[in-house]
Amino acid sequence: MTEQSPVTQTNATHVAKSPDAQVVTAVRHYTDSLFSFRVTRPASLRFRSGEFVMIGLMGDNGKPLMRAYSIASPNWDEELEFYSIKVADGPLTSRLQHIQEGDHIILRPKPVGTLVHDALVPGKRLWLFSTGTGFAPFASLLRDPETFEKFEQVIVTHTCRDVAELTYGRELVESVKSDEMLRELIGEENLDKLVYYPTTTREESPKMGRITHLIENGELFSDLGLPPLDPATDRAMVCGSLAFNLDIKALLEQAGLREGANSDPAEFVIEKAFVG
Ligand code: A2P
Numbered sequence: 001m002t003e004q005s006p007v008t009q010t011n012a013t014h015v016a017k018s019p020d021a022q023v024v025t026a027v028r029h030y031t032d033s034l035f036s037f038r039v040t041r042p043a044s045l046r047f048r049s050g051e052f053v054m055i056g057l058m059g060d061n062g063k064p065l066m067r068a069y070s071i072a073s074p075n076w077d078e079e080l081e082f083y084s085i086k087v088a089d090g091p092l093t094s095r096l097q098h099i100q101e102g103d104h105i106i107l108r109p110k111p112v113g114t115l116v117h118d119a120l121v122p123g124k125r126l127w128l129f130s131t132g133t134g135f136a137p138f139a140s141l142l143r144d145p146e147t148f149e150k151f152e153q154v155i156v157t158h159t160c161r162d163v164a165e166l167t168y169g170r171e172l173v174e175s176v177k178s179d180e181m182l183r184e185l186i187g188e189e190n191l192d193k194l195v196y197y198p199t200t201t202r203e204e205s206p207k208m209g210r211i212t213h214l215i216e217n218g219e220l221f222s223d224l225g226l227p228p229l230d231p232a233t234d235r236a237m238v239c240g241s242l243a244f245n246l247d248i249k250a251l252l253e254q255a256g257l258r259e260g261a262n263s264d265p266a267e268f269v270i271e272k273a274f275v276g
Contacts, residue, residue, distance in 0.1 A: 047111035074143035123235035131240035134273035229255035
């Protein structure tokens with residue numbers, strides 16, 4: 001007997017018949033624990049850059065197995081992009097990691113989330129703090145012209161254990177800086193308006209350390225030639241593991257920034273990245 005693919009024929013057929021089925025148009029693997037993929041976008045789906053939706057596959061019990069995923073593509077894109085971890089024993093990602101072009105996934109077209117411009121009051125600088133796949137909502141926001149219209153400067157930090165885990169974010173920032181429309185918005189003379197600050201914590205790289213540590217010891221600000229966080233000028237969005245989010249939240253609150261929400265915008269917003 002040949003080994004069955006984790007996305008079994010029966011499941012694939014079930015998914016394809018679901019009214020929420022979308023077709024996978026591209027898949028790219030970055031490391032043995034990270035991949036991104038693109039799917040068709042339902043014509044009716046409108047979302048704000050930074051929001052998430054529920055996506056999944058049909059479980060072996062015939063019930064959909066769904067998880068929250070940040071949409072990594074901007075709201076003007078005709079397809080949807082997602083950036084995911086692969087967890088060997090993760091109920092969904094152990095199977096999702098095997099999807100291929102032409103396969104179907106289930107996507108509930110009900111976007112929600114707090115990492116949106118509406119949840120922040122106006123400011124001068126926007127800080128996007130991420131670890132691991134927490135970069136995904138920022139991949140959406142960084143491709144949205146509104147982000148550069150609203151702020152004089154946008155700084156995105158990405159902390160991963162190893163250098164290869166930074167690839168998705170690094171390429172995304174490079175693509176923004178070379179995109180004609182976004183280049184114009186950022187300003188040809190002023191491409192520094194978008195600042196990328198990658199760090200690693202385990203593998204050697206030009207900048208090492210947890211971003212929380214680099215905030216505390218002031219290195220982040222001295223490296224960038226910027227003043228410390230100030231509620232009068234700085235806004236922040238945070239996306240990473242629970243522990244990371246809690247630590248950054250404490251630092252932001254210490255600096256005098258308040259947490260905002262869609263119904264009550266303030267100086268920073270937080271959301272947990274997909275954890276498995
Ligand atoms: P570290 O290697 O020191 O744990 P993970 O893969 O565990 O989600 O971690 C992704 C990245 O986030 C790693 O570089 C990790 O650093 C960092 N990280 C994890 N927890 C925190 C935290 N509480 N504060 C700051 N950075 C963190």
